[in-house]
Amino acid sequence: MKKTFHFPLITIFLLLSFILASCAPAGPATLTVMTHDSFAISEDIVTAFEQENNVDVVFLASGDTGTMLNKAVLAKDAPLADVMFGVDNTFLSRALEADIFDAYQSPALSDVPSEFVLDSSYRALPVDYGDVCINYDKKYFEENNLAVPASFEDLAKPEYNGLLVVQNPATSSPGLAFMLATRAYFGDSFLDYWQNLKDNGVVVVDSWETAYYTNFSASSGQGPQPMVVSYASSPAAEVFFASEPLSESPTASIVASGMCFRQIEFVGILKNGQNRDLAEKFVDFMLGKQFQEDMPLNMFVYPVNQSAQLPEVFVQHARIADQPASITFADIAANRDTWIEAWNEAMK
Numbered sequence: 001m002k003k004t005f006h007f008p009l010i011t012i013f014l015l016l017s018f019i020l021a022s023c024a025p026a027g028p029a030t031l032t033v034m035t036h037d038s039f040a041i042s043e044d045i046v047t048a049f050e051q052e053n054n055v056d057v058v059f060l061a062s063g064d065t066g067t068m069l070n071k072a073v074l075a076k077d078a079p080l081a082d083v084m085f086g087v088d089n090t091f092l093s094r095a096l097e098a099d100i101f102d103a104y105q106s107p108a109l110s111d112v113p114s115e116f117v118l119d120s121s122y123r124a125l126p127v128d129y130g131d132v133c134i135n136y137d138k139k140y141f142e143e144n145n146l147a148v149p150a151s152f153e154d155l156a157k158p159e160y161n162g163l164l165v166v167q168n169p170a171t172s173s174p175g176l177a178f179m180l181a182t183r184a185y186f187g188d189s190f191l192d193y194w195q196n197l198k199d200n201g202v203v204v205v206d207s208w209e210t211a212y213y214t215n216f217s218a219s220s221g222q223g224p225q226p227m228v229v230s231y232a233s234s235p236a237a238e239v240f241f242a243s244e245p246l247s248e249s250p251t252a253s254i255v256a257s258g259m260c261f262r263q264i265e266f267v268g269i270l271k272n273g274q275n276r277d278l279a280e281k282f283v284d285f286m287l288g289k290q291f292q293e294d295m296p297l298n299m300f301v302y303p304v305n306q307s308a309q310l311p312e313v314f315v316q317h318a319r320i321a322d323q324p325a326s327i328t329f330a331d332i333a334a335n336r337d338t339w340i341e342a343w344n345e346a347m348k
Helices: 002-023 043-053 065-074 092-098 107-111 138-143 173-199 208-215 234-240 276-287 289-294 312-317 329-346
Strands: 029-035 055-061 083-088 125-137 164-167 203-205 227-231 251-254 261-270
Touching: 029 065, 029 276, 043 055, 043 276, 043 289, 065 083, 065 092, 083 092, 083 276, 092 261, 092 329, 107 276, 125 138, 125 173, 125 276, 164 173, 164 208, 173 208, 173 227, 173 261, 173 329, 203 208, 208 227, 234 251, 234 312, 261 276, 276 289
Parallel strands: 029 055, 029 083, 164 203, 164 227
Antiparallel strands: 083 261, 125 227, 125 251, 125 261
16 A cells, blocks of 8 residues: 555655756856957946857957958857957958858847948948047157147158068958058059158057057157057047046057048848857947947947947047048958068068
8 A cells, every 4th residue: 555655645746856957947048259369348238248149158259350250251150159249340341251140130130320330231230330540648748849740641651660560461350450550542653652651661460459558659668669559539548548648648649631541340140050149139239338438448439329428538538530541341352362462572
């Protein structure tokens, strides 16, 4: 009698355990976002998205923009992430030609001016922008009673011999942006201009970090060059990160007509990803006001969402060019490698 009485109790217990386990809430999903190494955003902003959507967001830092894009193209059939952020307009054509993104027309684009939407098929959506310009050390020019250059032509004059450091366009996206600005300004004769800069002692390094933090005289490296290719928002960063409060930035940007190149960065949903719904929500999140207002003091770029408010340090110390250099991404796609190769040959 005992055995026949206990068997159904055990069966009922196991059945209840199975039912309870089936009713338990599922754990959070994982959404992987591939980024370049300069990506940064406030942790509480990401946490709010995770809690709202029951998801763990993992950021996959993948080198600079070119390196990240190459990794995404090579892994196209088995993507390393669900979303990729950071392809800019100098590399956009390569991403679209490789067909690594699925189209997604986010409703958040209604707050984004059409000038930033370069891909009409909505495979790559704009997130931020900034101008690459020459930055200068204000103290150096004041102490040496030297006028700040007002044009590309000025930079090749003898009084500025050896005072400019730039990045190699083959290894640095700011370097490529600056080279494109000269290409837009001088047309087919842009290499003649670079020969003039070379004769005038321009210094070329491989990365923005080396140029800004080692060579530039107004940065931590206290280097020998008082002019560097950087961003027109860099003066705001100098104030924001200063160890002592500053009312004025020690640096400024030359934003004369045609001397800056406007970079626009994009996000896209990678094809063959596993979390399409969450990927769409994350793209909406990146274009939303909360994320857009958090970007300026993390990545020192401008939001594309026109309803986003800028922090005061940006309003006071960052600049944007009224007339940045313009080359279509289709033209960049057709000529980028040829121009870089020719530049390398000219600068040997």
